[in-house]
Amino acid sequence: MEMEKGSVSIDAQNIMPVIKRWLYSDKDIFLREVVSNGCDAITKYRMTNPDDESEMSVMVTVDKENKTLTISDTGIGMTEDEVKRYINQVAFSGASEFMKKFEGDEKKGDIIGHFGLGFYSVFMVSENVEIETLSCQEGAEPVHWESKDGMDFAISEGHRTTHGTSIILHISDEEKEFLELYRVREVLTRYCGYMAYPIYLMDANAKPVEREEEIPGETNEDGTPKKRKVVDEPKPSLINDTKPLWLKKPSECEDKEYIDFYHKMFGWEDPLFWVHLNVDYPFNLKGILYFPKLRNDFGKYEGQVKLFAGQVFVADNVKEVIPEFLTLLKGVIDCPDLPLNVSRSFLQNDGTVKKLSAHITKKVADKLCGLFNTERETYQKYWDDIAPFVKFGAMRDQKFYEQVKKAILYKTTDGRYLTLEEYKTGNADKADKKVYYTNDPKRQAASVALYTNRGIDVVVMDHIIDGNFQSFMEYSGGEEGLTFARVDADVSGLLEDSEEGKELNRETIQAMFRKALGKDDLPVNLQSLSDAELPAMVTEDEQIRRMKEMSRLYGQSFDMPDRFTLVLNRRNKAIQELAARDPENETTQLLCQQIYDLARMSAQPLEADEITAFLKRSQKLVAMAVEKE
Known part of the structure; x- marks a missing residue:
């Protein structure tokens, strides 16, 4: 053939x-x-x-x-x-x-x-x-x-x-x-x-509208203004703005223009700041990206980046052009060079698009780093609002992380903003390659105080994204040996070299608490904590707790029981006196239960029935104390 x-x-x-x-x-x-x-x-x-x-x-x-x-x-x-x-x-x-x-x-x-x-x-x-x-x-x-x-x-x-x-x-x-x-x-x-x-x-079906208008300078005999009938013919209405702000040079734009344009496009809440893109080579790209305030319910948040091709709207949040993490922003991108398919709804995945996406990412990173380097105080004011975006971007795009990692801040419990290097330098002799954090400063106040009283900075990481970000930094952030530990994860940084309470027997006091609490497998440790006023605290393995939190966050049926370790402070007078009491005594058992619940309340909320029992027990102990007096 x-x-x-x-x-x-x-x-x-x-x-x-x-x-x-x-x-x-x-x-x-x-x-x-x-x-x-x-x-x-x-x-x-x-x-x-x-x-x-x-x-x-x-x-x-x-x-x-x-x-x-x-x-x-x-x-x-x-x-x-x-x-x-x-x-x-x-x-x-x-x-x-x-x-x-x-x-x-x-x-x-x-x-x-x-x-x-x-x-x-x-x-x-x-x-x-x-x-x-x-x-x-x-x-x-x-x-x-x-x-x-x-x-x-x-x-x-x-x-x-x-x-x-x-x-x-x-x-x-x-x-x-x-x-x-x-x-x-x-x-x-x-x-x-x-x-x-x-x-x-x-x-085309609009009808002329007849109305009356006053005749300037003419009045009736009674002094009222003379009027005449006027017919308003139907007129077409202008739909568009032929010279949108993003086509202007950044040097020609005032802040008010940027804010007014944002209000027109996205609503009346002011943006934090913005990035004006204006590129003629190697491709034609113009646009404005705004940083809005991000709520804590981060998973439900959707930004809106409108994609235009030659001033013609194509679609919102087109992932082939706009990296996923940038869709948390709001704004417009206009690129006449984009290769569109016949529907103009999806973009062809070619080299131009990849370069375009990388360029947009770089410009956003440049803006963040520029603010950090030249206007750090202003940058710190914005940080609480932009932190979720920056952290999400770091996890989604390694190149973006490499560009902005020196501008990632950690807010301490006393309101200071530190870079990772600044944190490590300031705590080098007390927290080697470990970042201590709290995700609930009020509930965990007692544990936080244990660290801050020893001069160790504690950072606040209470956003829904922070658990994932911690894991990212530990495994992909390029900081070898770095770990994040919640203030109640362990007590290794809180121990005091003290002779107080060394005579206490761990097995004896462990048996006492297990019996009082009805928990035969409860781990109980005796340690010399730096704060002698604190009778006890509970700790939970950092990785296990994170796993449970992620499971709850994503709605997975991962039912892992709480695995707390009760750490008793041998320097505390109450613990020392309790260790000498009869474990069968009712008051002894009530005190053990009260100490355990107080320690747990710093780690997580008690269940409703546990709160009820705690309140009744508190009332009973108060009554017993009054009677003793």
Whole structure:
């Protein structure tokens, strides 16, 4: 058999139903596509007619009575031959062909379309589509094109008298929502709110409004102002801002402009600070990323980074371009160079996108490090709000961590902010490669005091993300031997070299507490703690406790019982006296139970029935003490 080569043929009758149903994930994108085409047509006209300074715009007209939606531009228009090439050939991009002609012209980057499929999205909502167009070429004749299904068409002489193109959509009954003015306004605002040319919306069924107005300087006989009737004709409303803030140079923007833009896009709470991206090489990238305040319910928080391509909205939080951790921020990214697929909903995973993502990450890291190095006091004021974002980013992106690790702060219980190096230096002789922390400064106040009284800094790590961050730092943070220990995880840093209570027998007192508590396997240790006033504390293995916390956090049924160790302070007078008492005595048992519960309360809340028992026992011990007096 001889080798044969050829081209695969596509049957329009088979492919058009697929395009109509699956071209885009959201039907309302058709409006973005045809308005984008209109803006492209205007750009082409500007490039071919640079001396024409008249206003160019796109008009969207809703005619509910006649069931039509018309998108009309004042752009370059099309000849009959161009209609046959650009409209009758599926996936033939007039934008791509035009850009080849203007290779080297910097304005060609303003052309939005690339794939030549956008126009056919109108058939998702239309039962019939008409085009009226007139090319700006000298001597051109107007052209009318019409199709009911995108497969069969008719071309005839048109009626348009000015250059440009009008697309008349006869909306199907199933999609009549696109004949509602509010719905069309909503879609235009979302997708076209920042396009480069004015986009107007007009209600064809709007009626003139008659009203009265005062005649300046004229009064009636009774002294009242004379009035006249005025008729206000319906006017189109402007949809978009053609020069959004992100296109300006950072040096030209004032803080108030950034804050006002944030309010317009995302609500009325002020952002902390922002990063203005403005890159022309090796790719065209502009945008503004804002740092909002992050709540402690971090898992439920969603930022919003809007992705634009040439001022055309594409999607929110597109992970191929915007690293996952950056979606905790709010802002806009505009990159005309992005390679979009036909739906413009997902981005192709190519080298340009990867470089773009890395560049955005670097710019954010540069901003953080710049603030830390030059305005540390200001940076520290922001830290509580941005810490979850920075820590999450460090865990998700190793390069980001390497860039910002020297700017990661740890807040101490006395309100100071230290870097890891500063913490290690300040506690080198007392906490070798160990960071002591509390996740509940009030509940764990007694344990915290044991460390701070010895001059050891305790940092507050009470955010939902901190457990994961501690594990990251221990295993992936590049700090060999570093460990994080909650203040009640062990007592190795709290021991005092003392002779007090050395005569106490651990086995005897352990048996006493086990009997009183009904816990035959309770580990009990006798230690010389630095604070002689503290009778006891409970400790729990750091890794086991973290495992349980992670299990609860992610809703897993990992039922691991509490495994506390009761540490009794041999220097404490109450423990010394208790050790000499009869373990069978009721008061002895009540005191053992009370000491144990007091120690546990510093580690975690008691259950409801345990609280009840604790209160009753407290009342009984008070009564016994009063009677003894």
